Amino acid sequence: MARVELESVSKSFADTTVLSGINLDIADGEFLTLVGPSGCGKSTLIRIIAGLEPQTSGQIRINGEPVDHLRPHERRVAMVFQSYALYPHMSVFANMALPLTMQRLSLWERVPLLRLFSARRRRVMPEIRREVQSVAAQLQIEPLLNRRPAQLSGGQRQRVALGRAMVRHPNAFLMDEPLSNLDAKLRVHMRSELTELHQRLKTTFIYVTHDQVEAMTMSDRVAMMDAGRILQLGTPAELYARPSNLKVAQFIGSPAINVLPVRIGDGGMVELPGSPAMIHTSLPPGSAASIGLRPEALHLLPSGSPRDGAVLNARLRRIENLGAECMLHFDLLALPGHGVIVRAASIKGLSVGEEVVLGYDIASIHLFDAKGERAEVLPISAHPAQREAATP
Amino acid sequence: MPCLQRAITRVLIHGVLMAGAAFMLLPFVWMLATSIKPPEEVFSATLRLLPTRFFGAENYSFALTQAPLLRFAINGVIVCLGILVVQLLVAIPCAYALAKLRFPGRNLLFVLVLLALAIPVQVPALPLYIALAEMELLNTYLSLMLPFLFSAFAVFLLRQFFKSYPDDIIQAARLDGMGEMEIVWRIVAPSAWPAIAAFSVFSVVAHWNDLYWPLIVITDGGMATPPLGMMLFADAETGSNYGALMAAATMLTAPLVVIFLFARRWFIAGVTMTGVK
Numbered sequence: 045m046a047r048v049e050l051e052s053v054s055k056s057f058a059d060t061t062v063l064s065g066i067n068l069d070i071a072d073g074e075f076l077t078l079v080g081p082s083g084c085g086k087s088t089l090i091r092i093i094a095g096l097e098p099q100t101s102g103q104i105r106i107n108g109e110p111v112d113h114l115r116p117h118e119r120r121v122a123m124v125f126q127s128y129a130l131y132p133h134m135s136v137f138a139n140m141a142l143p144l145t146m147q148r149l150s151l152w153e154r155v156p157l158l159r160l161f162s163a164r165r166r167r168v169m170p171e172i173r174r175e176v177q178s179v180a181a182q183l184q185i186e187p188l189l190n191r192r193p194a195q196l197s198g199g200q201r202q203r204v205a206l207g208r209a210m211v212r213h214p215n216a217f218l219m220d221e222p223l224s225n226l227d228a229k230l231r232v233h234m235r236s237e238l239t240e241l242h243q244r245l246k247t248t249f250i251y252v253t254h255d256q257v258e259a260m261t262m263s264d265r266v267a268m269m270d271a272g273r274i275l276q277l278g279t280p281a282e283l284y285a286r287p288s289n290l291k292v293a294q295f296i297g298s299p300a301i302n303v304l305p306v307r308i309g310d311g312g313m314v315e316l317p318g319s320p321a322m323i324h325t326s327l328p329p330g331s332a333a334s335i336g337l338r339p340e341a342l343h344l345l346p347s348g349s350p351r352d353g354a355v356l357n358a359r360l361r362r363i364e365n366l367g368a369e370c371m372l373h374f375d376l377l378a379l380p381g382h383g384v385i386v387r388a389a390s391i392k393g394l395s396v397g398e399e400v401v402l403g404y405d406i407a408s409i410h411l412f413d414a415k416g417e418r419a420e421v422l423p424i425s426a427h428p429a430q431r432e433a434a435t436p
Numbered sequence: 437m438p439c440l441q442r443a444i445t446r447v448l449i450h451g452v453l454m455a456g457a458a459f460m461l462l463p464f465v466w467m468l469a470t471s472i473k474p475p476e477e478v479f480s481a482t483l484r485l486l487p488t489r490f491f492g493a494e495n496y497s498f499a500l501t502q503a504p505l506l507r508f509a510i511n512g513v514i515v516c517l518g519i520l521v522v523q524l525l526v527a528i529p530c531a532y533a534l535a536k537l538r539f540p541g542r543n544l545l546f547v548l549v550l551l552a553l554a555i556p557v558q559v560p561a562l563p564l565y566i567a568l569a570e571m572e573l574l575n576t577y578l579s580l581m582l583p584f585l586f587s588a589f590a591v592f593l594l595r596q597f598f599k600s601y602p603d604d605i606i607q608a609a610r611l612d613g614m615g616e617m618e619i620v621w622r623i624v625a626p627s628a629w630p631a632i633a634a635f636s637v638f639s640v641v642a643h644w645n646d647l648y649w650p651l652i653v654i655t656d657g658g659m660a661t662p663p664l665g666m667m668l669f670a671d672a673e674t675g676s677n678y679g680a681l682m683a684a685a686t687m688l689t690a691p692l693v694v695i696f697l698f699a700r701r702w703f704i705a706g707v708t709m710t711g712v713k
């Protein structure tokens with residue numbers, strides 16, 4: 045149970061900066077996910093929190109206490125590694141008991157042979173055995189306690205790694221892509237199991253993944269990282285609905301958001317590609333920008349319906365039928381070389397090569413400036429003069 | 437057709453390898469054969485592998501009764517084990533530090549280890565001898581072991597092995613509360629068994645068979661290791677009784693062969709895994 049705070053944490057290896065000025069305040073019992081593309085510094089950050097790697101500057105506090113001077117085990121956090129990192133020559137039981145024996149037995153009570161003479165060890169070990177067994181029961185790995193890690197499947201190793209983290213009731217669980225070595229089906233299963241585990245233990249979880257589905261489905265809050273910075277921190281819903289950056293918008297959501305280039309015209313009017321409708325922004329005229337449209341924001345307009353709203357003329361290139369829904373891939377007629385994906389409930393009698401009109405609500409547009417920062421779409425009605433000037 | 441071709445290449449390869457093996461085994465086989473020959477057949481002009489008259493019992497009993505073979509063997513065991521144990525106690529933590537810990541001067545230290553590999557024992561032999569003589573340690577086990585206690589080769593070999601040990605496991609151990617020494621001995625070293633076994637075979641064979649250093653520091657026959665003992669034995673009692681000499685040699689090499697047979701699997705695994713040939 046712990047609140048974990050990071051204050052302007054930075055890290056450089058030699059002369060490459062890997063993390064710059066990370067601020068995070070993770071509440072007690074929160075499930076926070078660090079997500080981002082490969083090499084953005086997620087593992088480095090979680091290892092700094094664990095104390096396995098010193099930060100170059102900044103401070104880390106657990107429950108309000110600075111822990112920068114503490115060694116990894118003194119921070120009382122547990123880590124689950126992508127590779128599981130089980131001790132290969134020890135049984136599952138020994139693997140899970142190790143953190144406890146390290147805590148409760150002195151050095152000479154752990155030395156082979158010598159330890160046989162310790163009366164205290166004989167008292168403590170049954171206690172440890174009981175605790176390990178109760179955790180093993182929770183994870184349904186009791187029958188495996190006498191096996192070696194090499195004799196386990198990937199999913200079983202994963203559970204053992206979890207169990208080893210759970211036995212010592214840590215302040216926080218740090219998990220570095222714990223599910224990425226599992227096959228797709230098991231990953232989905234372990235995802236819900238981890239979520240349930242978090243709800244039951246009510247411990248702080250800091251979870252690293254590059255899988256946006258894991259980030260969206262498991263977390264209380266998500267911190268999206270890129271190139272050593274946090275681009276956006278918020279609930280999964282916030283990141284989806286109001287991405288603060290084009291990279292966030294593109295990373296979160298599957299299929300990915302449709303991005304189309306636009307130019308900012310006079311007075312901040314933005315002409316939407318292939319459509320008479322316009323939006324207004326405070327971005328400087330003449331600059332390049334882009335708009336993002338989620339696949340579910342687009343819909344097929346029935347032929348003959350009025351076309352004065354925001355529309356895109358498109359030709360159907362490919363249909364991906366997922367059963368419950370289908371993804372329609374369109375080429376845009378007004379923007380050669382660009383396409384959009386539309387999420388639809390059914391194929392609606394469409395055939396490949398057909399030309400259709402796609403409509404969308406102006407409120408669903410995400411506008412990003414040339415650097416990828418989110419820009420506000422202003423209501424056009426607020427600027428009647430410009431509206432008149434721009435519409436012929 | 438490619439099938440036949442492959443069969444032919446295999447036959448060729450195995451033929452060459454077997455010829456090489458036979459060539460290397462020949463002296464050994466000759467030693468075994470001579471050890472059961474009577475003296476007159478050892479020098480007979482006709483070349484024959486097996487004796488016409490079996491003389492093994494006489495040769496072996498002569499060697500056993502006339503030379504303190506057991507004494508030599510015990511000396512050899514004490515010296516080889518002493519050297520090996522200290523070498524491992526020193527080299528395992530050193531190799532771990534060079535492979536897995538980051539500290540200033542690490543690369544320089546590793547270069548020094550590589551340099552040490554290139555220096556044969558003959559180079560520091562004289563100063564070592566003088567130092568041992570000054571300390572009045574000649575004719576002791578310590579003098580036999582001292583130059584070999586710190587093995588650059590062991591550090592090098594084990595470092596290569598430890599380098600490939602997963603960092604995640606070491607970090608998990610740190611999070612579980614282990615100190616570096618405990619990580620070395622309880623986590624990393626147990627998985628390095630093949631490399632340790634391979635090195636042990638190298639080390640024991642080298643020091644069991646070493647004649648150069650014992651010749652320098654040992655003058656007392658009671659402290660002699662097997663090869664030196666053999667030499668003293670050849671000089672003193674047997675003269676030209678080559679049958680008995682070979683019988684003694686057979687008995688003194690036998691322990692090595694037995695060790696190697698037991699450690700063979702690990703030895704091969706260790707040698708191939710660390711890329712040392």
Ligand SMILES: Nc1ncnc2c1ncn2[C@@H]1O[C@H](COP(=O)(O)OP(=O)(O)OP(=O)(O)O)[C@@H](O)[C@H]1O
Nearest residue numbers: 057060062080081082083084085086087088089254
């Ligand atoms: N010991 C090191 N020395 C130098 N650079 C390093 C070191 N460790 C990591 N880096 C660099 O730091 C950057 C971030 O690495 P990190 O492992 O944190 O990425 P990540 O976000 O976890 O990526 P992935 O999703 O692939 O695991 C990378 O560019 C990497 O090359």
Ligand SMILES: [Mg+2]
Nearest residue numbers: 086087088220
């Ligand atoms: Mg990583």
